[in-house]
């Protein structure tokens with residue numbers, strides 16, 4: 582049975598815009614254990630909130646540099662995630678993927694770098710939406726995910742794949 586959405590997505594907008602960056606190369610993905618802020622203690626990609634005047638791509642690169650001291654090369658936007666939250670402000674998150682970087686992933690005040698085999702993603706330590714869209718991201722396909730949360734749990738979800746994002750976004 583298809584459950585009706587609790588959210589009217591045609592009028593939904595988010596007060597918080599954020600990014601995630603995933604480096605994937607040679608069968609491995611670079612993740613972080615987040616040390617502070619929203620999702621502290623969870624495993625995720627590096628990322629954070631978009632600053633005023635910053636593009637999503639600039640934010641994803643800046644946050645990755647701040648959190649892991651690496652400079653990713655040629656990131657590509659693959660996805661957008663629309664999170665209707667129950668206990669924090671709603672979030673629109675742009676998802677980027679890159680295959681290379683300069684520097685050495687290094688622990689900072691914000692994050693611990695962790696490499697995982699792409700066949701061994703630790704979903705049980707991640708946000709509960711990730712298991713829906715991360716496999717699509719690993720295939721290199723584009724996507725739009727919409728998720729309603731109740732607390733930390735996904736209570737409704739929709740994933741549209743093979744979305745065309747504007748050039749250069």
Ligand SMILES: COc1nc(N)nc2c1ncn2[C@H]1C[C@H](O)[C@@H](COP(=O)(O)OP(=O)(O)OP(=O)(O)O)O1
Nearest residue numbers: 599600601618619620627628629630664674708711
């Ligand atoms: C709700 O589900 C989520 N799933 C996933 N995979 N990632 C999420 C979810 N909600 C938020 N995120 C990501 C998006 C951002 O990368 C971070 C949150 O950013 P944060 O609040 O830590 O932003 P900063 O700018 O780094 O923080 P400060 O305001 O402390 O500087 O989580």
